[in-house]
Amino acid sequence: MTQQHTERGGLAARFRREAPTTQAESELAISIHGLTKTFGDFTAVDGIDLDVPRGQVFGFLGPNGSGKTTTIRMLTGNLRPQGGRARVLGEDVIRHPDRVQRRIGYMSQKFSLFEDMTVDENLKFYAGVYDLSAEQFARQREYILAMADLTGREDELTRNLSVGWRQRLALGAATIHEPELLFLDEPTSGVDPVARRQFWDLLYELAGRGVTLFVTTHYMDEAAHCNRLAFIYRGRIIASGSPSEIRDEHFERRIFAISSADNEAALSWLEHADGISEAYLSGASLRAVMPASSALQPEQLAAALAAAGVPATVSATEPSIEDVFLSLVAQQR
Amino acid sequence: MRATLDRIAAIVVKEFRHLGRDPRALLAVVITPVLQLLLFAYAVSFDVDHVPTIVVDLDHTTQSQDYLRQYQGSTFFTVVAEADDLAAIDQAFDLNQAHLAIVIEAGFGRQLAGGGTGEVAVLIDGAEPTSARISQAYTVAANQLYNQQLTRQWADAQGLDLSSLGMLEPRVRTWYNPERRSSDFLIPGLMVVIIAIVTVQQTAVTLVRERDLGTEEHLEVSPLRKGELMVAKLLPWTAIAFVDVAVIIGLGRWLFGVPLRGDLGTLALGSALFVFAALGLGLLVSAIAPTTDTANILALLIAFLPSFLLSGLAFPLDQIPTVLQWLSYAFPARFMVTISRVVFLKGGGFTQVWPELTALAGYAVAMITISSVLHGRRAGR
Numbered sequence: 001m002t003q004q005h006t007e008r009g010g011l012a013a014r015f016r017r018e019a020p021t022t023q024a025e026s027e028l029a030i031s032i033h034g035l036t037k038t039f040g041d042f043t044a045v046d047g048i049d050l051d052v053p054r055g056q057v058f059g060f061l062g063p064n065g066s067g068k069t070t071t072i073r074m075l076t077g078n079l080r081p082q083g084g085r086a087r088v089l090g091e092d093v094i095r096h097p098d099r100v101q102r103r104i105g106y107m108s109q110k111f112s113l114f115e116d117m118t119v120d121e122n123l124k125f126y127a128g129v130y131d132l133s134a135e136q137f138a139r140q141r142e143y144i145l146a147m148a149d150l151t152g153r154e155d156e157l158t159r160n161l162s163v164g165w166r167q168r169l170a171l172g173a174a175t176i177h178e179p180e181l182l183f184l185d186e187p188t189s190g191v192d193p194v195a196r197r198q199f200w201d202l203l204y205e206l207a208g209r210g211v212t213l214f215v216t217t218h219y220m221d222e223a224a225h226c227n228r229l230a231f232i233y234r235g236r237i238i239a240s241g242s243p244s245e246i247r248d249e250h251f252e253r254r255i256f257a258i259s260s261a262d263n264e265a266a267l268s269w270l271e272h273a274d275g276i277s278e279a280y281l282s283g284a285s286l287r288a289v290m291p292a293s294s295a296l297q298p299e300q301l302a303a304a305l306a307a308a309g310v311p312a313t314v315s316a317t318e319p320s321i322e323d324v325f326l327s328l329v330a331q332q333r
Numbered sequence: 334m335r336a337t338l339d340r341i342a343a344i345v346v347k348e349f350r351h352l353g354r355d356p357r358a359l360l361a362v363v364i365t366p367v368l369q370l371l372l373f374a375y376a377v378s379f380d381v382d383h384v385p386t387i388v389v390d391l392d393h394t395t396q397s398q399d400y401l402r403q404y405q406g407s408t409f410f411t412v413v414a415e416a417d418d419l420a421a422i423d424q425a426f427d428l429n430q431a432h433l434a435i436v437i438e439a440g441f442g443r444q445l446a447g448g449g450t451g452e453v454a455v456l457i458d459g460a461e462p463t464s465a466r467i468s469q470a471y472t473v474a475a476n477q478l479y480n481q482q483l484t485r486q487w488a489d490a491q492g493l494d495l496s497s498l499g500m501l502e503p504r505v506r507t508w509y510n511p512e513r514r515s516s517d518f519l520i521p522g523l524m525v526v527i528i529a530i531v532t533v534q535q536t537a538v539t540l541v542r543e544r545d546l547g548t549e550e551h552l553e554v555s556p557l558r559k560g561e562l563m564v565a566k567l568l569p570w571t572a573i574a575f576v577d578v579a580v581i582i583g584l585g586r587w588l589f590g591v592p593l594r595g596d597l598g599t600l601a602l603g604s605a606l607f608v609f610a611a612l613g614l615g616l617l618v619s620a621i622a623p624t625t626d627t628a629n630i631l632a633l634l635i636a637f638l639p640s641f642l643l644s645g646l647a648f649p650l651d652q653i654p655t656v657l658q659w660l661s662y663a664f665p666a667r668f669m670v671t672i673s674r675v676v677f678l679k680g681g682g683f684t685q686v687w688p689e690l691t692a693l694a695g696y697a698v699a700m701i702t703i704s705s706v707l708h709g710r711r712a713g714r
Binding site: 078098 | 343354553
């Protein structure tokens with residue numbers, strides 16, 4: 001394995017004998033070892049390892065520009081890595097993207113719909129691209145229209161649908177050929193919270209039918225929806241596992257939730273306070289992180305804040321996935 | 334194979350749907366070519382006759398009246414005003430009432446009668462060089478004619494028989510376009526410009542738009558091959574370009590009476606090769622252009638300007654600077670304009686234009702190869 005970490009691309013890599021797919025690899029939906037992609041001097045993906053079991057919702061998390069999309073493009077066979085191996089549904093996707101492409105689906109935040117065509121015409125187009133038979137198309141069309149709640153609106157122009165409908169139609173278009181594995185690249189970005197919730201329900205439904213979902217997002221609250229997670233930061237995977245495993249393994253510190261009428265003043269006080277290793281905004285409230293050894297109690301912190309002229313309520317809390325991620329990123333710096 | 338055809342069909346159907354839903358695109362590819370043809374053929378006319386002429390006769394003799402009669406009686410000139418002072422010329426030129434002025438000095442009649450030289454001033458409005466040049470040629474010819482007349486009169490008066498005098502008379506005949514009608518000359522060339530605009534522009538935009546929409550990413554993940562996508566994207570525009578060719582030939586023939594003397598098969602082959610070359614250029618633009626807007630402008634720049642200016646359509650190619658002559662070989666239009674004119678006007682066929690056909694074929698292959706490589710590189714595979 002170690003030798004593959006240092007593997008580099010070029011002609012040598014292409015002509016080397018293909019390593020056979022192992023039993024373990026073929027049972028996994030995705031299996032990556034030492035995958036590396038550089039653009040000039042910039043290393044977008046830096047030797048990552050990843051295993052995604054079949055039938056799971058796998059969350060691939062990270063800030064913008066951390067290598068999420070590059071990884072997906074390699075896994076769909078659109079980008080050739082400089083090194084490493086990638087097995088998708090048991091096939092070597094780097095050498096034989098064509099063996100995989102019929103079996104995977106892809107949806108991006110751009111939705112990939114033709115807005116000047118009707119709902120039906122969009123579905124027909126993708127059915128043609130995936131070369132579905134008439135019976136297959138009829139069956140899938142009915143299923144997708146029901147799933148996206150678009151029955152009766154088949155002849156409406158896609159342009160006239162609201163974002164939530166378009167998102168569901170895009171999901172339908174991406175799954176028209178009944179893929180075993182679906183890549184979703186920031187599928188919920190720019191969508192309102194209600195539509196996001198509904199969209200995740202649809203993803204669970206797909207997972208329930210045995211489809212493996214590989215979802216990237218920078219919405220940390222969506223991480224809790226996933227069976228397994230991997231955090232990617234600056235091209236490296238800095239944590240992976242189930243949400244609770246990640247919480248247990250990577251967060252041994254204590255965390256308080258603080259709400260105040262003046263969050264900014266409270267934050268600037270906390271950033272300089274003794275015994276607080278980190279402080280940041282999280283939604284409408286603040287988080288203060290302390291070492292596991294800290295004996296600081298919520299009441300003491302509230303009193304100190306009040307004394308500094310910033311009255312606030314303080315309570316001990318469980319770290320969220322976002323807390324874990326922020327703390328991991330802070331350690332990386 | 335069946336899957337390939339199905340995928341190509343899916344995209345072709347989709348392209349026609351886009352076209353049907355977009356009135357502007359429909360206008361651009363179907364109505365605009367016809368409009369362009371009508372506009373160019375009627376408005377861009379190099380025919381010069383009835384040159385508006387002002388005459389200033391300061392002599393007022395029978396000789397000067399006799400001299401001026403040849404302007405009044407000719408279809409090349411239309412005498413729009415007669416004046417007695419030179420200031421009237423300025424005014425007539427400024428107001429665009431006249432583009433030619435004939436001034437007869439006082440004493441013209443006396444000089445002629447006394448065997449001297451009668452002087453006539455000819456002033457030409459040079460704001461439009463082409464018509465100025467032609468006006469000048471007409472005037473010189475008219476004066477030569479008048480000189481001959483004077484010679485004959487003198488000979489008669491002297492009792493000489495001019496038939497014993499050796500004289501030269503050129504018999505000028507214009508071939509291929511005997512009436513030298515502009516439309517005969519322009520329409521075969523315009524056909525080329527119009528095809529270039531439709532094909533280069535539309536192919537350039539159609540692929541870039543796919544990228545803008547994000548549908549390109551999705552298609553890349555699908556079993557659709559790059560080659561299938563290209564073929565499917567080019568087919569509709571090839572078909573439309575051929576419809577345009579047919580419409581232009583039809584209009585040219587029935588509306589403007591442009592003769593189609595040569596081999597229609599050669600014209601069709603040339604058009605096909607030219608369409609492929611233009612599609613290749615369009616693909617090249619789509620590989621380079623980052624956005625739809627850039628693609629539009631770039632396509633216009635390399636489709637319209639060179640096909641109009643560097644093809645021999647607007648200016649004869651041997652009249653433009655050498656550097657531009659070389660540059661003209663970088664665009665397929667010059668070959669096609671030659672083919673089109675040879676077939677339309679000179680009644681030529683494959684034997685006459687095979688070098689141009691070969692050049693076009695080479696150009697098409699080169700363009701499509703280069704742009705495919707660029708597209709491949711862009712995809713990062």
